[in-house]
Amino acid sequence: MQNKTKIAVGFLAASAAFFTTLEKYEGFSAKPYKDSGGVVTQGIGSLNKPDGTKIKMTDPLITRKTAQEWAKAHVSKDEIVFRKSLDGVKLSQVEYDVYLDFMYNFGQGNWRSSSMLRNLKTSKYKQACDSLLKYKYVAKRDCSIRKNNCYGVWTRQLERHQKCMRAQ
Numbered sequence: 001m002q003n004k005t006k007i008a009v010g011f012l013a014a015s016a017a018f019f020t021t022l023e024k025y026e027g028f029s030a031k032p033y034k035d036s037g038g039v040v041t042q043g044i045g046s047l048n049k050p051d052g053t054k055i056k057m058t059d060p061l062i063t064r065k066t067a068q069e070w071a072k073a074h075v076s077k078d079e080i081v082f083r084k085s086l087d088g089v090k091l092s093q094v095e096y097d098v099y100l101d102f103m104y105n106f107g108q109g110n111w112r113s114s115s116m117l118r119n120l121k122t123s124k125y126k127q128a129c130d131s132l133l134k135y136k137y138v139a140k141r142d143c144s145i146r147k148n149n150c151y152g153v154w155t156r157q158l159e160r161h162q163k164c165m166r167a168q
Contacts, residue, residue, distance in 0.1 A: 004167055006090035009083050014075050018097040022071060022104065025156045030061040036150040037138045043067030045104070046074060074104065081108050089120050094167040098132075098160045105156065106135055129164035132157055 026045030032055050035041045042055045043062055049055065050073035062070075082100055091099070099120075103111040111117060114135075119128035136144045136154050143150040143157075 003094075004092050006092050006095075009086040009089050009091055009096065012091065012093060012096040014079060014100055015093055015097055018075075018100060019068075019071065021097070022075075022101060023068075025101075025105075025152065026071075028064055028067055030063070030067075032057045032059050036141075036143075036153060044071040046070045048074070050074075075100070078103050078108065082111070085112060085117055086120060089123075091120070092167045094163055095125070098164045098167075099128075102132065102135070102160060105153075110135070126165070126168055129161055129168065132161045132164060 023044050028044055029042060032040050032042040034057075035045075039047055040055045040057055041047055042059060044067045046067070047055060050070055078100065082103055099111075099116060102114075102116070115131040116128045119125070119131055135157055136142060138150045138153050141148040141150055143153040145151075
C-alpha cells in the first residue's frame with residue numbers, strides 16, 4: 001500500500017525509487033547519442049555535464065557511476081526550481097517523484113508553464129495527474145502513435161499518470 005500522506009514540498013526530496021525509475025526509462029549510455037528529439041544525450045538522459053557544458057557527440061565514454069553522479073547533480077539543481085514553483089503545495093512522496101521526473105524529462109520551462117503546476121497550486125490533484133497525458137509530443141511527433149519512433153515517451157507518461165492516480 002502506498003503512503004498517500006501529503007506534506008509540504010519543502011520537506012520532500014527525490015527518493016531512491018525516483019532514481020531507479022529514472023534509470024529504467026532513460027537507460028544508460030556510456031557514449032553520447034541523439035535522443036528521440038534529436039538532442040545529444042549521454043549517461044542517464046543527461047544533456048549537460050554538471051558544470052553546465054552541453055554534451056557533444058565527440059565526448060569520451062563515461063562510466064555508469066559518472067552517469068549516476070551527473071543525474072544526481074542535474075536533479076539537485078532541478079529540485080531547487082521545483083520546490084520554489086510549488087511553494088505552499090502539499091504532495092505525497094509518489095507525486096513529488098512523478099512530477100520531478102516529468103521536469104527532468106521535459107525540462108523546467110515545460111514544468112513552469114504546465115497545467116500540472118497550475119492545478120497543483122489550486123489543489124486540483126486529480127486534474128494535475130490527468131494533465132500528464134497532454135505531454136505526448138517530441139519534435140512535433142505524437143509519441144502515443146507507436147510508429148513515430150518515440151513510443152517510450154508515451155509509455156513513461158502513462159506510468160507517471162498511473163502512479164499519480166494511485167497516490168490520490
